[in-house]
Every structure is written in C-alpha cells, then in structure tokens.
Amino acid sequence: MRIQAATDPGTPDRPNEDHYLIDPAVGVVVLADGATARTDTGCAHGTAWYARALTEALAARAAAAGGPERLRFALLDAIEDTAAAHPGCDLAHPGTPSATVAALAPYSESAVEVLVLGDATVIVATETDTRAHTQSVDHIGQSERDAACALPIGDPAREDLLVAMKQVMHARRNTDGGYWVAAADPGAAYRAYSRIVPVLGLRQVLLLSDGAAALSEVYGATDAAGLLALALAEGPGAIIKQVRAIEEGDPDARQYPRTKGSDDATAVLVDYTSEEPGDATV
Numbered sequence: 001m002r003i004q005a006a007t008d009p010g011t012p013d014r015p016n017e018d019h020y021l022i023d024p025a026v027g028v029v030v031l032a033d034g035a036t037a038r039t040d041t042g043c044a045h046g047t048a049w050y051a052r053a054l055t056e057a058l059a060a061r062a063a064a065a066g067g068p069e070r071l072r073f074a075l076l077d078a079i080e081d082t083a084a085a086h087p088g089c090d091l092a093h094p095g096t097p098s099a100t101v102a103a104l105a106p107y108s109e110s111a112v113e114v115l116v117l118g119d120a121t122v123i124v125a126t127e128t129d130t131r132a133h134t135q136s137v138d139h140i141g142q143s144e145r146d147a148a149c150a151l152p153i154g155d156p157a158r159e160d161l162l163v164a165m166k167q168v169m170h171a172r173r174n175t176d177g178g179y180w181v182a183a184a185d186p187g188a189a190y191r192a193y194s195r196i197v198p199v200l201g202l203r204q205v206l207l208l209s210d211g212a213a214a215l216s217e218v219y220g221a222t223d224a225a226g227l228l229a230l231a232l233a234e235g236p237g238a239i240i241k242q243v244r245a246i247e248e249g250d251p252d253a254r255q256y257p258r259t260k261g262s263d264d265a266t267a268v269l270v271d272y273t274s275e276e277p278g279d280a281t282v
C-alpha cells in the first residue's frame, strides 16, 4: 500500500483550514475541511484549529477502535473530544466551527471502512467499479449562493450575499431537513455516509476536500475515474495544480461561478496495488 498526499491553501496569506493525517502503520487516513467563517463563531481558536483538532482526535479514535461501524463511533467520540478541548468557547453558537470529514480505516482483517460527512469526497476504486461518495450541501442557501455567484469577485454586494448564505446555512446546519457536518453536536456522526469495502479487489481510495473535488464537481474538467487516473499518474498534487490553473484563468469567477476564487484543497491517495511505502508530499 502506498499513501501520497497534497494540500494547498486557497489564499497564501490565510491559514489552510483543510487538515489531514495519515497513520500508515494502522492504515488510517483522516481529512477534515473546516468551513469558512463569515460571521462570529463564539470560538477563540478558529476554524483551522478546529479542523486540526478534529483530525487528530478522529485519527486517534479510529486507530484505537474496533467492531462494526467503528468509524462512525470514532467520529462521534472525536467530535466530543474536540468540543471538550475548548470548554471556554460558546459551543451553542450557531457559527461554532465546523468541518466536513473524509476518513478511511481498517474494518477487519479483510475489509476497510470509508466515511464521509458533508461535501468532502471519497472515491473508491475496485476491480469492478469506481464510485464517488459525497453529501452535497449546495441546496442549502442556494438562492443566496446563486445571487452572490452571479456577481464577480470584488463586487461589494457579493460579500453581503455570502454572509446571508452563511446565515441560512447556520440555521439549517445539523438539523433534520438541513445538512450535517462535524461541529459541536456528536449526533452528526449518525448522519455520515459509511461503506465497508472488502480488501480483495480493492484498488485505490482517493480522499478529497471540496476544493480539490472541484476539478470535476465545479469545473467539469473530468469525472471520478479521471481524478483517480490523474492522481495515480502524477500524484495527488496534480489534481490541485489543475484546479489552480483553472482558477487563475478565471480570477473573477465569471466563467465558473463559485463562492471563492480558490478554496483550500487537499487530496490523499491510498493505492492498495502498490508495494511502495507511504509518503506525504505537499
């Protein structure tokens, strides 16, 4: 098994709010993508801190856990661990830091488990098919998002509309009929997508934050199989490089309407067909 990873902040002068952790000895990979704060959060630590703390907690819980559906319960515990790590903050605040999650861990001697919460993506390739798993949130605050994205980056009205979008999203976050992400409520773990995959016939798993999955999801440059082929041929960083090239060619987001010029982007490729050891390339 060979593991390669790449990450890149969307804005050079802002902290990367994507965070990933690889535990090659156990075969655990965790990726968390902190949601951009556009309002108050009630938290003194910030989104990048939250994404890192959640990633570390989930990797530790996933490596220690056992039994059926263990990633879901590891995530539940990790959300609790992360909440407990900042008791002085207002965790009931509607803008409390949150993150989408993609994770991979061994399930048994003969199977692995993948998990997705929110609009992170996990692509699983077996000998018979290649499938992408994600939980889209684009329908939440859609009219505000569409109105914002109709304006070019730099238009002052755009930021107001994005704040309005965020307020709609906060009101529906972790509610029935809304959408679910990791924040302060451990119950969100029950809404994660989880799949057990037999190791026999498993070829690759590719974990992506939405900033990297944008190459297919937003820019339509390829599909799940194409993302995987690119990562296999040139490394996961090649996905991010192509994303950035498209974004640089459309700096005001007119050709490809989107909320950010460039989003933090992370890709982790786990290749079960390779005998080479893991590495972590940024």
Ligand SMILES: [Zn+2]
Residues within 6 Å of the ligand: 042, 043, 044, 045, 046, 086, 089
């Ligand atoms: Zn805090």
